Amino acid sequence: MIASTLTTPTAMRDAFVDIVTAELEVNPQLAVVLAEISADRFERAAARHPDRVLNLGIREQLLVGAGGGLALSGLRPVVHTYAPFLVERPFEQIKLDFVHQDVGGVLVGIGGSFDGANLGRTHQAPGDVALIDSLPGWTVHVPGHPAEVEPLLRAALAGQDRVYLRLSTETNRDAHPGTGFQLIRTGRRGVVIAVGPVLDAVLDATATADVTVLYASTIRPFDTAGLCAALSGVDRADVVLVEPYLRGTSAHQANEALSEVPHRLLSLGVRRDEELRAYGTPAEHAAAHGLDARTIRAALDTFLG
Amino acid sequence: MQVVAVTTVISGYADLPELIGRMTGDEKHAAVATSTLDVLWVLYDRVLRVDPDRPDDPDRDRFLLSKGHAPMAYYAVLAVKGFLRPDELDTWATFDSRLGHHPDRALVPGVEIGSGSLGHGLPIGVGLALGLRAQGRPCRVVVLVGDAELEEGSNHEAIQVAGRLGLDRLTVVVVDNASASLGWPGGVADRFAREGWAGTTVNGRDHDALYTAFTRDHPGHPLAVVAAVEPKEYRHP
Incomplete structure (x- = not known):
């Protein structure tokens, strides 16, 4: 019954709910804390496991704090709500109630970057990965296809570490389940790294470009070895980092990976210089941030010469 | 009869001022004035089921010092109860010490949370109580907060949910030294009662009254x- 729904997930969020609902049946250490968001989707699970599926209402500081407390009790907490209310509003709770307490948990956010384009700035959190990245010991998954969610999430639920799983309604045409930087295409003029849902735009932008394309659905830890291996096959150490969240979020990691190598780095992503005060669609927001295929191609041509 | 070297025997409440003085260098009367001293003593001496030989026992009671500043009385009580060696108190707040101006659970045996930033202990305590309940563990969770700390909104999210969910293994002790700048009209206890908590206000220096308050029946709440x-003499500027 549950397995059949896993075979054809229609969205990352559905995959997340189905997998956690199934895991609650077999993993007595698993607990889910919610703050209204998705509570309707967990109703069946909550009816079966009222002690381990907990909707705390619209209380996001408590959501994360209680998640830390559940971890201290020996359970594996899944803490879930919309990205800005999961990462930004209760950020100190993440810092202290998980990291400083030295406990693990799985934070699952929906609405990554500009999924909520027409909802406005209040429902956008393009700084989420940068914020999580300011804290030690986090694995950060940025799946680009619903089929990538299951292996990432099952591994996260089975672990003891701290995981941020960033779900989006933006998806690529094809799934690329795997770890580290996956080699999608090879070329000679440089290496383009696409993180999560920006892969299709990168592939379209580089269709006729002589570049290597790497894909990552896990961006922390940063796959230094994978980047170095890809660079060994190109003529110059020119790296383009394309991320669906704040521009340059992984630039420090790339620079560190290449600290021994003369290199150039171009970072593309959500612009930092001003708040995009617009509604519309995710595609329009991608274009406004320079994350559409045409603008990526133009940036590549300028950068690679 | 063998002559035994004279050593300081640490055994009880009367030793706390000297132990606190090892950290602060204060006069003993100043140490005794520490607002949390008697509450901590009654909890560790008569209420909490904790054992320094089994600090990771999953069924131990959990004490969460949410008001993490000025933890000297806490360290002193932990020393009397065998979680710390008394001479370690002399290292207080030095670089290599496990004992800082705010306690760290990763460093100090028996310390259940790192605290210092106000408003974190009670939400953590709610999660801890929920998690222990889900696992069928009968232990108590006791969270110490200050009346000024109660100003943090995160506490009120936790008070609401704990009351509605009937977390009867959760206890909050509010050490009220009237340091909340804008006060609590109707008293601190009213905030809890309105959300379905069982509650009582007692003299925070009266050991028997504290013990009675901590051990009263409160099923379902x-x-x-x-x-x-x-009242605290110093106020935040």
Whole structure:
């Protein structure tokens, strides 16, 4: 019954709910804390496991704090709500109630970057990965296809570490389940790294470009070895980092990976210089941030010469 | 009869001022004035089921010092109860010490949370109580907060949920030294009672009254104990 729904997930969020609902049946250490968001989707699970599926209402500081407390009790907490209310509003709770307490948990956010384009700035959190990245010991998954969610999430639920799983309604045409930087295409003029849902735009932008394309659905830890291996096959150490969240979020990691190598780095992503005060669609927001295929191609041509 | 070297025997409440003095260098009367001293003593001496030989026992009671500043009385009580060696108190706040101005659970045996930033202990305590309940563990979770700390909104999210969910293994002790700048009209206990907590206000220096308050029956409701002590002299500027 549950397995059949896993075979054809229609969205990352559905995959997340189905997998956690199934895991609650077999993993007595698993607990889910919610703050209204998705509570309707967990109703069946909550009816079966009222002690381990907990909707705390619209209380996001408590959501994360209680998640830390559940971890201290020996359970594996899944803490879930919309990205800005999961990462930004209760950020100190993440810092202290998980990291400083030295406990693990799985934070699952929906609405990554500009999924909520027409909802406005209040429902956008393009700084989420940068914020999580300011804290030690986090694995950060940025799946680009619903089929990538299951292996990432099952591994996260089975672990003891701290995981941020960033779900989006933006998806690529094809799934690329795997770890580290996956080699999608090879070329000679440089290496383009696409993180999560920006892969299709990168592939379209580089269709006729002589570049290597790497894909990552896990961006922390940063796959230094994978980047170095890809660079060994190109003529110059020119790296383009394309991320669906704040521009340059992984630039420090790339620079560190290449600290021994003369290199150039171009970072593309959500612009930092001003708040995009617009509604519309995710595609329009991608274009406004320079994350559409045409603008990526133009940036590549300028950068690679 | 063998002559035994004279050593300081640490055994009880009367030793706390000297132990606190090892950290602060204060006069003993100043140490005794520490607002949390008597609450901590009654909890560790008569209420909490904790054992320094089994600090990771999953069924131990959990004490969460949410008001993490000025933890000297806490360290002193932990020393009397065998979680710390008394001579370690002399290292207080030095670089290599496990004992800082705010306690760290990763460093100090018996310390259940790192605290210092206000408003974190009670939400953590709610999660801890929920998690222990889900696992069928009968232990108590006791969270110490200050009346000024109660100003943090995160506490009120936790008070609401603990009351509605009937977390009867959760106890909050509010050490009330009247340091909340804008006060609590109607008293601190009213905030808890309105959300369905069992509660009582007692003299925070009266050991028997504290013990009675901590051990009263409160089935189906979390317990709030407001421990009133002398008003704090210093106020935040």
